[in-house]
Amino acid sequence: MKYLIIFLIIFFVSLDLTFSQVTTIKRDTLYYLLDTAKIPINDRIIKIVDAQVFKFYYFRCPCLDEGQMPYLIHRTNDKGEIIDSTKINKIKTIATVPLLYLFHKNYYRFNVEHTVYLLEVLPDKKIIKHLVTTGALLMKM
Amino acid sequence: MLLVVVVLHITNSCKKDKLSSQELPTINSEVNLSELKIIYSKDTSASKIGLNGVSETHTAMLKNRNVKWDKMYYLKRDSSRIMEFDLEKSTDVWTFQTNPINCLNKNSLVFIEFNNGKRLNFYMKVFENLKSPDSSSVIADVHYNKIPSKFNGQVMFYTLDKKFINGYQYNEGKIIKAFSPKATNSNNDKTILSDEGKKRVLLNLYVDCAEAYNYNYQVGNPGSGSWVDSGYEECYTSYGSDGNSGGGDGSSSGSGGVSGDGGYTSGPDTSQNGQNVTVDPSITANRKLNCVYSVIEKNSVYSALTVAFTSSNYNLKIVAGILPANITGKTINSKGYNSSDVTIMINNDTESYSVAAYVQAFIHEAYHARIVQVLIQQNRMGAQAFNTTYADSFDQYLAYQMDSTRSAYQARGQTFSSNDSQAEQHNIIAKDTEFIALGMKEAMEIISPSIKNDPYVNWNTYLNYAWEGLQESQAFKDKWGDDEKTPNQSLHESINLLNQYTGCQ
Ligand SMILES: [Zn+2]
Numbered sequence: 177m178k179y180l181i182i183f184l185i186i187f188f189v190s191l192d193l194t195f196s197q198v199t200t201i202k203r204d205t206l207y208y209l210l211d212t213a214k215i216p217i218n219d220r221i222i223k224i225v226d227a228q229v230f231k232f233y234y235f236r237c238p239c240l241d242e243g244q245m246p247y248l249i250h251r252t253n254d255k256g257e258i259i260d261s262t263k264i265n266k267i268k269t270i271a272t273v274p275l276l277y278l279f280h281k282n283y284y285r286f287n288v289e290h291t292v293y294l295l296e297v298l299p300d301k302k303i304i305k306h307l308v309t310t311g312a313l314l315m316k317m
Numbered sequence: 318m319l320l321v322v323v324v325l326h327i328t329n330s331c332k333k334d335k336l337s338s339q340e341l342p343t344i345n346s347e348v349n350l351s352e353l354k355i356i357y358s359k360d361t362s363a364s365k366i367g368l369n370g371v372s373e374t375h376t377a378m379l380k381n382r383n384v385k386w387d388k389m390y391y392l393k394r395d396s397s398r399i400m401e402f403d404l405e406k407s408t409d410v411w412t413f414q415t416n417p418i419n420c421l422n423k424n425s426l427v428f429i430e431f432n433n434g435k436r437l438n439f440y441m442k443v444f445e446n447l448k449s450p451d452s453s454s455v456i457a458d459v460h461y462n463k464i465p466s467k468f469n470g471q472v473m474f475y476t477l478d479k480k481f482i483n484g485y486q487y488n489e490g491k492i493i494k495a496f497s498p499k500a501t502n503s504n505n506d507k508t509i510l511s512d513e514g515k516k517r518v519l520l521n522l523y524v525d526c527a528e529a530y531n532y533n534y535q536v537g538n539p540g541s542g543s544w545v546d547s548g549y550e551e552c553y554t555s556y557g558s559d560g561n562s563g564g565g566d567g568s569s570s571g572s573g574g575v576s577g578d579g580g581y582t583s584g585p586d587t588s589q590n591g592q593n594v595t596v597d598p599s600i601t602a603n604r605k606l607n608c609v610y611s612v613i614e615k616n617s618v619y620s621a622l623t624v625a626f627t628s629s630n631y632n633l634k635i636v637a638g639i640l641p642a643n644i645t646g647k648t649i650n651s652k653g654y655n656s657s658d659v660t661i662m663i664n665n666d667t668e669s670y671s672v673a674a675y676v677q678a679f680i681h682e683a684y685h686a687r688i689v690q691v692l693i694q695q696n697r698m699g700a701q702a703f704n705t706t707y708a709d710s711f712d713q714y715l716a717y718q719m720d721s722t723r724s725a726y727q728a729r730g731q732t733f734s735s736n737d738s739q740a741e742q743h744n745i746i747a748k749d750t751e752f753i754a755l756g757m758k759e760a761m762e763i764i765s766p767s768i769k770n771d772p773y774v775n776w777n778t779y780l781n782y783a784w785e786g787l788q789e790s791q792a793f794k795d796k797w798g799d800d801e802k803t804p805n806q807s808l809h810e811s812i813n814l815l816n817q818y819t820g821c822q
Binding site: 225227228229230232241242247249282283284285287288311312313314315316317 | 641642643644645646647666668669670671674677678681682685773785786788806807808809810812813814816
């Protein structure tokens with residue numbers, strides 16, 4: 177057993193090294209579960225705006241430069257992927273506060289370093305999975 | 318035998334005007350008046366349509382087009398000569414003023430004859446706005462390429478079939494605004510005319526008249542005090558123009574020429590753009606930035622903005638460097654306003670920002686660089702900033718804006734701080750968001766050609782994107798509201814939409 181653990185450590189370290197040689201960017205994949213039905217509309221931290229080109233998920237948190245709010249987007253024409261709700265418990269999701277912390281740390285590089293899937297619970301309890309990115313902030317020049 | 322009566326105009330317009338010595342009374346043998354009369358009658362013959370009609374494209378402001386052939390203003394230039402005649406007085410007086418005090422008009426016919434035999438014949442309409450009813454008029458001394466230093470008003474050029482060509486607005490003899498025709502169709506396209514490598518950029522921005530530059534002419538009698546709306550409008554696009562269209566042949570700074578007048582070859586050559594624009598290896602060694610910049614440096618808007626740096630007195634350096642994550646670009650005059658070196662620094666974290674963000678940053682910063690250059694001039698030369706040989710109408714437009722803001726601060730007893738200066742710079746840039754949008758569209762369609770087929774990308778997408786970076790300006794707050802936390806949705810849509818386009822990877 178002890179050897180097995182040592183083996184696994186060596187295995188993961190070497191895996192990590194091999195990975196590092198391929199690319200210097202270490203991308204983390206995150207899953208964020210959004211179940212709006214559970215929270216009364218005024219208490220929701222997320223404000224959803226369905227616009228022409230994008231669907232916007234604004235976090236009501238003025239925690240970025242000049243009090244701008246972080247937000248996630250995907251194309252409105254991206255229909256996403258319905259996933260089996262029984263599988264949801266097997267997916268490790270990131271909670272809101274740690275996600276906001278990651279946003280706050282470096283929002284501008286967030287898309288470089290992370291892949292985010294939004295798991296949105298629909299009113300009929302179906303779960304729809306969307307690949308999302310952080311939305312652009314207003315830059316200073 | 319024709320008798321040409323020549324009037325020699327001695328103007329007091331511009332002290333350093335090198336042309337004065339060439340302004341000669343002509344002799345009969347030099348000008349063939351009957352030839353000019355034939356040209357004029359041919360060009361205005363009934364077979365030419367639209368002559369007397371008034372439509373969107375034919376001005377109503379040239380009613381009496383009978384020429385007073387008995388007096389001529391004559392100007393010989395290196396590569397051309399100008400022959401100008403007054404038209405008979407019209408009973409109408411037109412003005413741009415909404416509240417006219419005392420306005421005067423003069424209509425002229427101008428022939429430019431180039432040494433290579435080419436000709437340019439057009440009408441020149443002069444609108445003089447006297448500051449007060451007892452101010453003395455200088456309208457008689459306003460001539461093509463010759464604007465008296467006391468002149469306030471507009472000079473507009475029209476083809477012989479009365480179509481608007483271009484024009485200028487003057488304050489104390491200096492150009493403060495340039496006009497080009499507003500396009501009549503409203504698709505989201507643009508027209509750029511460049512003139513034989515000269516840095517002349519004419520823009521038809523296809524903007525809605527109601528947007529900004531809609532002038533209602535009024536017609537009336539200056540003496541009677543009664544002015545009525547003519548019910549007729551002309552709509553122009555106005556902008557701070559570049560040097561050659563406004564600079565004449567360069568020796569009469571800011572005199573303002575008609576489009577197509579290439580007779581300014583004796584002036585300073587501003588066609589060597591890039592002479593004092595240095596691109597640092599930090600840009601060229603970076604694949605993405607080098608690729609974007611190679612498109613940007615040929616961009617018509619960027620070129621027009623940076624052309625002033627081709628003078629040996631001013632240097633522009635383009636570098637990439639480490640900037641805070643929320644800043645894509647910055648314009649620095651590190652040695653203060655006593656230095657003639659201006660640096661544009663672009664954020665080198667190219668993984669984090671889109672091609673569109675860089676395109677916009679380059680053009681936005683080019684505006685800053687141009688304004689900073691004008692500030693340098695002002696600090697060195699005070700009010701004399703207008704009189705630099707390379708000062709073109711765009712410089713003058715900027716300098717005028719900055720000067721008037723500075724004066725307003727001083728009048729209130731406030732100092733004009735660098736923060737105030739930055740805010741004012743942003744207000745100037747904000748006014749030119751159409752210009753930025755035009756440059757962005759041009760560049761993006763080269764870098765990501767598929768953008769042209771995107772049904773969601775239209776002129777407004779670029780117009781919206783052009784506002785990025787202008788958050789501190791009053792103009793931004795007026796347009797998008799005061800709350801940066803919840804900006805207008807269409808702003809976020811436009812920015813994210815263009816950001817998704819790749820290219821130059
Ligand atoms: Zn700026």
